[in-house]
Amino acid sequence: MSQRLTAADVAKVARLARLNVSPEEVERYTRQLDGMLDHFADIDNLDLANVEPMTQPYPLVNVLRADVEQPCLDRDEVLAVAPAAEDGRFRVPPSGGLHE
Numbered sequence: 086m087s088q089r090l091t092a093a094d095v096a097k098v099a100r101l102a103r104l105n106v107s108p109e110e111v112e113r114y115t116r117q118l119d120g121m122l123d124h125f126a127d128i129d130n131l132d133l134a135n136v137e138p139m140t141q142p143y144p145l146v147n148v149l150r151a152d153v154e155q156p157c158l159d160r161d162e163v164l165a166v167a168p169a170a171e172d173g174r175f176r177v178p179p180s181g182g183l184h185e
Contacts, residue, residue, distance in 0.1 A: 089122045090115055 095115045099106045106114070160173065169176035 090119045 092111050092115045095118065096106070096111050099111065099114075164170040164173065164175070167175050
């Protein structure tokens, strides 16, 4: 395993990210990150010339149902039992939010 990162590199990144890490953590993170870079180098060395690129690992399938018009409740009947209605719609109190 060739070391690509130094403890000074990891300590600098931790400082820039405002992370409070101990010297022991810097050493551990240096080993872990360097191991990851070795793994990425192994992947870079794979011969992928005959492998077709893909954007998704699994084929995407639309899981939604078809948009089919269905019978619904009668508007006048629903509005007749509403606490408040106005111009064919439910009347609701102001939200008290951003749109006042």
